[in-house]
Amino acid sequence: MTLPQIALFALFVGLAMGVGLSLVVAWAYRTRARIDSETSLVVPEGVTAVLGSMDDAACVVDTSGFVLAASKPAARFGIEVGAPLENPELRQLVRSVRADGAPATESLRLTRGGLSLDPRLVSARASAISPRMSLLVIRDVTEQERLDQMRRDFVANTSHELKTPVGAVTLLAEAIESASDDPAQVRHFASRISAEAARLGQLTGRIMSLSRLQADDALSDARPVSVDEVLASAIEAHVVQADSGGVEIARGGDRGVWVRGDSQILIEAFGNLIANAIAYSPRGSRVGVGVKADGEVVEIAVSDQGIGIAEADRERIFERFYRADEARSRRTGGTGLGLSIVKHATQRHGGEVLLWSRPGRGSTFTIRLPMIDAPTGLDQGKKSKKKRERKAAKAAARVRNGENE
Structure with missing residues (x-):
C-alpha cells in the first residue's frame, strides 16, 4: 500500500470514528432530553406533588422502564429518577398494566438498597396514568405481616394452653363420678381439679393482663x-x-x-x-x-x-x-x-x-x-x-x- 493510500485510509477511519462518536453523543443527548422533556412536560404537576408528600415508595415510569419521578422513600428500594427500574418483578408488573390497561397489585419480596439482606414484604400496585406512563406504588407491609403472624401465633398458643387444664378438669370430673363410692379417691381427684382450676385461672388472668398492656401505649x-x-x-x-x-x-x-x-x-x-x-x-x-x-x-x-x-x-x-x-x-x-x-x-x-x-x-x-x-x-x-x-x-x-x- 502506497503512502497516499495509507493516508487516505487513515483519513477514512478518522472520519468514521468521528461520525460514530457524534452519533453516540447525539443519542445520549436525545435520551436525556427525552427524559427531561417527559419529566417536566408530561408528568402532571398534581402527580409530582402527591409523590413528594407520600410516605410510601412510589414512582412514575415511562414505556422503556425509566423512572421519571419518585417519592423520597422510593430510594430505600434503589429507585432513582433518571435511572431504569431495576427490579424485574416490578418491571413485569408495569408491563402487564400497559398491556391490559387495568391496575394490578402483587405481593413481592424486595431487598432494600440493592442489598440481599433484610428482604421486605411489599404490596406493589401499578396503574396507567397516560399512554406513555405508569404509576407504581410500593407499600412495605413487613411489620403488618409480623403483627398478623403474632396474633395468629397468640391465638393458636392460647388455644393449645387452655386445652390442657380444661381437658384435665373434664377427665377428673369423670373420675370423681366413677369413684363416687370411694371418699379417698374423690378427695384426691377434687384436689387435682382445684389445682387445674387454679392453673386455668392463672393462665386466663395473665392473658388478660398481657392484652391490657398491649392495648394502649399510654398508662391510664x-x-x-x-x-x-x-x-x-x-x-x-x-x-x-x-x-x-x-x-x-x-x-x-x-x-x-x-x-x-x-x-x-x-x-x-x-x-x-x-x-x-x-x-x-x-x-x-x-x-x-x-x-x-x-x-x-x-x-x-x-x-x-x-x-x-x-x-x-x-x-x-x-x-x-x-x-x-x-x-x-x-x-x-x-x-x-x-x-x-x-x-x-x-x-x-x-x-x-x-x-x-x-x-x-x-x-x-x-x-x-x-x-x-x-x-x-x-x-x-x-x-x-x-x-x-x-x-x-x-x-x-x-x-x-x-x-x-
Whole structure:
C-alpha cells in the first residue's frame, strides 16, 4: 500500500470514528432530553406533588422502564429518577398494566438498597396514568405481616394452653363420678381439679393482663409510685413460694426511690421476676432484689443462683408462651407469659429490661425505669412512712424465719 493510500485510509477511519462518536453523543443527548422533556412536560404537576408528600415508595415510569419521578422513600428500594427500574418483578408488573390497561397489585419480596439482606414484604400496585406512563406504588407491609403472624401465633398458643387444664378438669370430673363410692379417691381427684382450676385461672388472668398492656401505649393511671412499697408487696406475695422452695429472698440497695407509673402493673412485673427466680433456684440458695439509683434512672435487679439460661434461648425468652425449659416449666406451673408481661409492663413505663445469664451460675433481670423526685409533703406523715418500713421489714423477716425453720 502506497503512502497516499495509507493516508487516505487513515483519513477514512478518522472520519468514521468521528461520525460514530457524534452519533453516540447525539443519542445520549436525545435520551436525556427525552427524559427531561417527559419529566417536566408530561408528568402532571398534581402527580409530582402527591409523590413528594407520600410516605410510601412510589414512582412514575415511562414505556422503556425509566423512572421519571419518585417519592423520597422510593430510594430505600434503589429507585432513582433518571435511572431504569431495576427490579424485574416490578418491571413485569408495569408491563402487564400497559398491556391490559387495568391496575394490578402483587405481593413481592424486595431487598432494600440493592442489598440481599433484610428482604421486605411489599404490596406493589401499578396503574396507567397516560399512554406513555405508569404509576407504581410500593407499600412495605413487613411489620403488618409480623403483627398478623403474632396474633395468629397468640391465638393458636392460647388455644393449645387452655386445652390442657380444661381437658384435665373434664377427665377428673369423670373420675370423681366413677369413684363416687370411694371418699379417698374423690378427695384426691377434687384436689387435682382445684389445682387445674387454679392453673386455668392463672393462665386466663395473665392473658388478660398481657392484652391490657398491649392495648394502649399510654398508662391510664400513672402517678408517683414508691419502689420500696412495690417491691415489698411483690416480695410478700411470694413468701409462701420461697418457703416451700427453701429459697431466701434478700432485699438490698438504695431506698426512697420513686418512679411514675401504675403500682399494680409494676407489682405484677416484679412479682413475675421474683416468682421465676424462686422457681428456677435450688433449695438453700438466695434470690437477690437490689435497687440502684443512677442519675435519672433507677435499676431494679432480680438475681438468682439457678440453672441459668442458654445463649440460644436468650433472644426468645421474652416471647409469649416461650419456655426455655419446657418440662421444668410444666412442673412449676409456668404459663410462659410472665416474662412477656415484664417486658410490656416495662416498656409501658418508658423503661427497658436487660438480661444477664450463665448456665449453671444463675440469671439477673434488670428493669431500668425513669426516676422522679419524691412527692412534695411526703414528710408530713412520718407515721405512714414508719408503717411502710415496718411492713417491708416484717415481710423480710417472714422470709428469713421461713427459711430457718
